[in-house]
Amino acid sequence: MSFRLEARGLDCERDGQRLFAGLGLSVADGDCLLVSGPNGSGKSTLLRMLAGQLPPQAGELAWCGRVLRHGARALRANLLYMGHAPGVAASLTPLETLAWYQALRGERGDDDARLAALEDWGLGEGAGIPAGQLSAGQRRRVALARLTLTSAPLWLLDEPFTALDRDAANLLEERLSAHVRAGGAVVLASHHVPALTVAMSRLALGESPRPDEVAV
Amino acid sequence: MSFRLEARGLDCERDGQRLFAGLGLSVADGDCLLVSGPNGSGKSTLLRMLAGQLPPQAGELAWCGRVLRHGARALRANLLYMGHAPGVAASLTPLETLAWYQALRGERGDDDARLAALEDWGLGEGAGIPAGQLSAGQRRRVALARLTLTSAPLWLLDEPFTALDRDAANLLEERLSAHVRAGGAVVLASHHVPALTVAMSRLALGESPRPDEVAV
Amino acid sequence: MWRAIHRLGSPAIFYAVAGRLQPWCWALAIALLLAGSLWGLVWAPADYQQGDSVRILYVHVPTALLAQSVFVLLAAAGGVFLVWRIKLADMLAAAIAPFGALMTLLALVSGALWGLPTWGTWWVWDARLTSMLIQLFLYLGVIALRGAYTAAESGARASALLALVGVVNVPIIKFSVDWWQTLHQAATFSLVRPPSMPASMWLPLLVMVAGFYAFFVALALTRTRSEILRRESRTRWVRERVARTTGKAAR
Amino acid sequence: MGAGDADTGLATAWAATLGRELRRAGRRRGETLAPLTFFALVIALFPLGLTVQPERLAGLAPGLLWVTALLATLLSLEALFRDDHADGSLEQMLLAPQPLAALVLAKVLAHWLVGGLPLALLAPLLGVLLALPAGSYLPLAVSLALGSASLSLIGAIGAALTVGLARGGLLLSVLVLPLFVPVLIFGAGAAQAALVGGAFGAHLALLGALLALALLLAPWAIAAALRIAING
Amino acid sequence: MGAGDADTGLATAWAATLGRELRRAGRRRGETLAPLTFFALVIALFPLGLTVQPERLAGLAPGLLWVTALLATLLSLEALFRDDHADGSLEQMLLAPQPLAALVLAKVLAHWLVGGLPLALLAPLLGVLLALPAGSYLPLAVSLALGSASLSLIGAIGAALTVGLARGGLLLSVLVLPLFVPVLIFGAGAAQAALVGGAFGAHLALLGALLALALLLAPWAIAAALRIAING
């Protein structure tokens, strides 16, 4: 099924500093967009806006042509957002965490599939111990195992390569390419330019003087 | 002045899993050591042990030939450690944070020097606003500005490249090289192999079957 | 009507309109307060039971009424801000909250001062007094919450929400004397009953109440205007305005 | 790969959230039992600080028990959203395609099940320490069970408003204590009425009405507060 | 680049740490005032819950004021190390080439200056609300000032032990409340003695002795606890 997330005329000012103004972009099935820019240029801010978490000072979001009032559910039902914090509770095991994330989308799933996803990400052994006892990179891998399980077509990922070792980074690049090829869409904020096997557009914040015309 | 930090026969077991055993290493002025290894292999754990924060299950640390009882001050006076968390308080401004870190080493310093260090790291404008309002990378830069100010010769850095953009990463690589060339020493845990202009030894955790013999 | 409200919702227009209203409000407030004070404190009779201490009435009642009205206004402004995102509503809320807290404090202090000669104690834990104390804390919470956020926008929204939740306390204050048998006086002014005080007392009281409200309106206009200037200092209309006035001064 | 329907599986999500909370509470039993221990400890402090005769203590008992239960609830509220916020799970919950108010209600219910309910069951036991007569145990427990549910709901609004703030704990107290007052008045009133042999039914009915009101309104307020606070 | 001396500049580091804490407290005034507001609020709750006659309230006042001041201190303790731990500053403090006990003392002093001391000054005002006679204001304030310093010191041990734990707040209460008991007994005793016109000097002297002891021992305990907890 085809979909499209559009942003029109987004303005963002934080503490009197204009991060971007009149920014428009559009992401549809089969698109991959890399948001780059120096530290503090507003990458995380933009991703949070696209997820409907942070209301823009001006401008609007539209999902499949319908304008969204703040964080409307039509968008959320199709969205997987991953921020700076991986969203892995310290006292729950990776399996429990994944089960909860599936349930939040109304899916039951089963433990076999979840275990397979964790093994996929090299966490077979850690699947049953509380995540507080995992290393930074292992916790990030638990979060990434959601990518294997989810049915959401649009992924917004804020620096997903943080704390990953080479193997995991390669695996992630592979998964992103596969998702886009299968008709999903990815928006990625990263300082690292991933090696994907699909076409990737780039949006550079904080550098180009007029980011208005950027569109995918 | 010359110095040497030695670790002998370090054992580390966490939750019944042996991370390393009988690990020995030695870092002296002019050395640079990169600790690498997959996620969960014990890089952070090792750095915390070298800083005297985490007592090893077996083995000992020695500073300039003298064995250290846990976290002894002789080591701490010469150490700059930077962990996963950058150590930048949200309600203080970068200038205040840097001043405190200098004072902790008994140095007064002055605001001009601190401002220069911040400008060096591209934070001239943000110097006076509470750090809670900075982006992830900007906060990391505040922490790194300590490298410009400190007189400590031994640096232990755990994934210092996290959240940095290309410019800042280049600057950091340059600084690391310069420090080592000037007779300092650096131990670095990172998934990213930095491009330094000095010789760099590598310690790979979790891969080589017998890491005992590694030494710089 | 709707368009008129939206036009007023623009800071620039409010700034101009309020600027024109403001001197009148101040003049009215000063006149009423002067007249009311003279009438109430000098000419009105002392109470046959309470003597001159009854004159605290002329401060106590207006401040107590304002303390509640300001909170209702605070909640209304909060609602408008949360639902329609009209920034002016938040500027108004920021401007009036400290004044409301001050009025609450004054009502408490004047009540306590009055309590000593009439009830023989500064304080009793009766429902009205307690709910008034709670009101003070609600004001403090609304003010503190705004300041606790680093992002001004979030702080504004959070304190608006708290004001909306906290407004339930106002009816509790209002009806506390009816629900619980207490020491405190029941309402004097009512639309359905004649006042239970002699006219020589309630007339000056009415003037004082009107004076306090006029004072509040004047202060709210003035403080909101300065809040507008502070927050919109970088917009074009403020810069133009500043240029115009400084240009005038230069000439 | 479909752009799916918006409102499927609320029941699944709700049950999973409740289960998750209960499991988390069970996993750290020490911390889950802490409100109870706090309750018992503070009740033990009062006779030390107050130095009154035992027979007068009984008269104070309902009030002391109620105020202390209220403080225990208050203390436990701070953790309601804190960890979820720190590790990013809260943000994920806000992004779930489910009505946030419903999910939040599951969290509050779990909070009451491991906090307020055991508190209500423990209270008669502590009443023994304060020389409370046996006849007032039941009304005390019922008033605490009903009341603490309202406290959890109201308090969660404050917890949501302060979730992103450092030192949120104390600010939280200042925000919610005023809102707790009506619950305290009716709750302690019920227990006190039972003590002196009066009719406590009216008080309990009022507590029930308060709870119904809180159930109706609080979830929306909590959800709105979370959406604001997440951008702190 | 020298391997410098270990113990230079303790005075600089100490003053800077104290200054940093005070500056942080000043920066978030709302949160700094929260213990005071909490104190006042809970004092307002007791009469509501207890429903006793005003004349009997005065007799309970010293105990209620003391227990509440203790709870306010307890609540504010939780934040003592929490933020520093979360953002990594605490780890840096542990790695400073200074005696940790001294640095920690600076933090506790700042905590008392913005918490316990204002609490002691506010207490007489709240005493008015509880119908406390004027003669007992001074002993009450002095006992609270001395006592709250001990509470800060003792409580900081608990805060240090629980710093790495989620929901530390409640566990902290459970750990330190028993340790607070001696301070409470002598403190409330002093205030109570003053109320009934007795000699309160002995109680105050005991409070002073407790404080001296706490000053001697607590900093070392806090430092040791932090070194343990940081590896949580």
Ligand code: HEM
């Ligand atoms: C600290 C103590 C007191 C507090 C907090 C307090 C609070 C209030 C409040 C909130 C009102 C406004 C009522 C309304 O909205 O209808 C009010 C009105 C009034 N109070 Fe007090 N009061 C206190 C003490 C006293 C005392 C000691 C007296 C005199 C015996 C007194 C006499 C009155 C009178 C006559 C009114 C006007 C009633 C009316 O017109 O509605 N108050 N007070």
Ligand SMILES: Nc1ncnc2c1ncn2[C@@H]1O[C@H](COP(=O)(O)OP(=O)(O)OP(=O)(O)O)[C@@H](O)[C@H]1O
């Ligand atoms: N607090 C803890 N309690 C128990 N075990 C832990 C704890 N922290 C880490 N571990 C375990 O120690 C091992 C090493 O963790 P460490 O953080 O040192 O890894 P790392 O090499 O730094 O990994 P990463 O690249 O992900 O940062 C992991 O397998 C983890 O499970």
Ligand SMILES: Nc1ncnc2c1ncn2[C@@H]1O[C@H](COP(=O)(O)OP(=O)(O)OP(=O)(O)O)[C@@H](O)[C@H]1O
């Ligand atoms: N909570 C906040 N309050 C106020 N301003 C903020 C806040 N968070 C970020 N900012 C400001 O917004 C700007 C953009 O921040 P953002 O986190 O979006 O940057 P980023 O591009 O993701 O940077 P990084 O590469 O460092 O992660 C920064 O200049 C920062 O100062």
Ligand SMILES: [Mg+2]
């Ligand atoms: Mg970012």
Ligand SMILES: [Mg+2]
């Ligand atoms: Mg690590």
